[in-house]
Amino acid sequence: MNDGRSVLVLTNPYDVTADVVLRLLAERRVPVVRLDPGADLHTGALLTATYRSGSQQGTLRTASRELDTAQVRSVWVRRPSPYEGPTGLSDQDRRFAAEQALWGAGGILASLPGAHYVNHPWNNRAAEFKPAQLATARRCGFLVPSTVITNDPREAREFAARERGGVVYKPLRNAPYRVDGQPHSVWVRDVRGVEITDAVSVCPHMFQATVDKEFDARVTAVGDRLFGVRIDSPDLDWRRRQDLMTCMPVEVPGPVARAVAVYRAELRLTYGAFDFAVTAAGDWYFLECNPNGQWAWQPTETTAAIAHALADQLEKGSGT
Structure with a gap:
């Protein structure tokens, strides 16, 4: 080759x-x-x-x-x-x-x-928009938590009031942010309706119904090959303290695998890092897909398999 x-x-x-x-x-x-x-x-x-x-x-x-x-x-x-x-x-x-x-x-x-x-960098950029991710995920057959993206404080408060199981706030993009001159990450966090102020009107905010999850899952797609891991963490956002989380390989259910394939085809992605919240009943709720997400933090055998899959893609080029 x-x-x-x-x-x-x-x-x-x-x-x-x-x-x-x-x-x-x-x-x-x-x-x-x-x-x-x-x-x-x-x-x-x-x-x-x-x-x-x-x-x-x-x-x-x-x-x-x-x-x-x-x-x-x-x-x-x-x-x-x-x-x-x-x-x-x-x-x-x-x-x-x-x-x-x-x-x-x-x-x-x-x-x-x-x-x-x-x-392709243009496909990466298009696939980074969370509203596009949610719209595509819904069309592709994923379960999607109820979500509102708005700069209307009233709409945000009404959404929080309707969701009896709670609501989380998520930034629409991980943009650089500093507090007292120091880099600061904006994590996913629980939000109560009384915390939603008129400051929401400054820019669109994303609020999502809380999924009563048993664990998180990451599915790394490299072409048609899928690599699933289960993530157990004491935090709502497992990225916050990765030293406290544990990971182990997990089988990707058939309906989820099929939806991943349709999603990749629609957004023209060879690679994608899909995040899910999985309930005790076995329902996999789509949270997001990072088209250029990190992968080398996963268990050794999973990391090695992803590396080989990427090398295969790069080696074969477009002629195979």
């Missing part, structure tokens, strides 16, 4: 999760070029694309490699740094350079002819 074409990995230099897969590709003698376009393109890397009637050509030069971008086998969009522009410029010039890099370099790297994307 090794035809000499390279795998292009777009990620930051501190991404140790990517290293797990890159070691497997090296063992298989698959050529790999690693690039962090948001940083490398203003510290020496050079990217050129040429478009003519009937042809498209391009070259990427890094400190150690030169790549014909028309010969890229696969592109793994992992965790590249944001496009922020080079330091040393005025704020206005830096913002301008960052925008040009995003729309220029970002556009080139998202349009490589014949490359297999895991996942």
Whole structure:
């Protein structure tokens, strides 16, 4: 299967999760070029694309490699740094350079002819919107907790009053947030109606009926291969104190597996990290799907299996 074409990995230099897969590709003698376009393109890397009637050509030069971008086998969009522009410029010039890099370099790297994307960056972005996730999950046959997304405080309070089993608040995106100058995470938390103030009107907020769960589950999808783990945690949001949670492999029920396949097809995802709340009766409630979620924190055997599945996807490219 090794035809000499390279795998292009777009990620930051501190991404140790990517290293797990890159070691497997090296063992298989698959050529790999690693690039962090948001940083490398203003510290020496050079990217050129040429478009003519009937042809498209391009070259990427890094400190150690030169790549014909028309010969890229696969592109793994992992965790590249944001496009922020080079330091040393005025704020206005830096913002301008960052925008040009995003729309220029970002556009080139998202349009490589014949490359297999895991996942395509535009599909990643579309699939990150939680309202789109919930709408898609409902159409695909998942159980979905009752949810309201609103900037109307009255609607939010009425929703909380109707849900006798309780309501949780979830941020619509994990955006950077600081308290007293220190990074602060906004976790999923229980909310009572009396806590919902007119501050909701500042921006849309997401409130969801509490699922009386027995445990959480993560299903990592790599193509048609699914890897399920059960997560037991003392916290409502298991991400908050991962040192206190326990994980073990769990079988993914057939209806859930079929819904995952339909969901991936609708949003054109090769990879997806699906989170569920599972009740004592065995009902799996869809919570979200991170199209680029982390996976190397799972049990050793699951992590290894996911790494091999990703390496398989990248090695085969689009021609198989």
